[in-house]
Amino acid sequence: MNPKLHPAHVFGFIVSALILAGAIWVALHGPTGPIPMHFDASGQVDRYGTRYELAAVLAGMSVLNLIVGFLTGKQADSTPDPVRQKALRSGQYVTVAIMAAVAAFISWSSLGPSAASGMTSLSGAMAFMGAVFLTVGAILGRVGPNAFIGVRTPWAFKSRLAWDKSNRLAGRLMFWTGLVGLIASPLSPQPFGLIALTVAVVLMAIFSAYESWRVWKNDPEAQSF
Missing domain, CATH: 1.10.132 (Topoisomerase I; Chain A, domain 4)
Incomplete structure (x- = not known):
């Protein structure tokens, strides 16, 4: 094609x-x-x-x-x-x-x-964010190295293993965070529900970035800086 x-x-x-x-x-x-x-x-x-x-x-x-x-x-x-x-x-x-x-x-x-x-409606905004995170999380672990989406840390670009593992972790965390956010959106007091979802995503990004560094550090095939 x-x-x-x-x-x-x-x-x-x-x-x-x-x-x-x-x-x-x-x-x-x-x-x-x-x-x-x-x-x-x-x-x-x-x-x-x-x-x-x-x-x-x-x-x-x-x-x-x-x-x-x-x-x-x-x-x-x-x-x-x-x-x-x-x-x-x-x-x-x-x-x-x-x-x-x-x-x-x-x-x-x-x-x-x-x-x-x-x-x-902050509940509507929370539901929208949850739906997006759920959808992206379901696919993120299959996305290859690129400049636009994924855990794009320097270590992930220096090690394919670091890219794959950190993005699989980010995908799982994002999927479950999105699912919980979507389910909780009509029940959560606002703006606390939306803030909690935002904080969860920030923590998810930090954990995923750390995972990319950890895997890169222990990957014998990783490129050095």
Whole structure:
């Protein structure tokens, strides 16, 4: 199959086109009044903007998605090893899916109930984060070394074993953290539930980075600095 026609490329183009179409719709038909653009820790709107600002944000995400998708896809296309290529394709799919989810969440936050109430649902934000972490965690352990997603520490890039083990650990931690966050989102008092989920993700990142260093240090085939 021609690498340029790989389904991962098509998926990226479709997502970018949908985000851009959403940006155009917002610019032409979005609310003419102030639109929530930023929220404080309690979920209260603390900055409003115009539909053109929201459209510009979405259009920028569309372009960014194209660039990241192209670069990750190009790396996969140039890899002769089928196993490594498959791992890089997983990363390509994940990055594009995350961009689509973030664009959808931003649109919902600015145009949904918060546009009228001036307050966003922190439980909804927690559920969204949990769903994203759960999805990414289920795939992260299969993603090969790349510059955009995964445990991208210096030690992980100097040892393939360190990359694989630290990303498998991060994937498991992210999956279970996301699952717990998703289940707990309608029950947790806010903003404490969202803060707890954020802290858990930070700790997960620290543990995964440490794992990459630990494995690199003990890997006889690791490259030195």
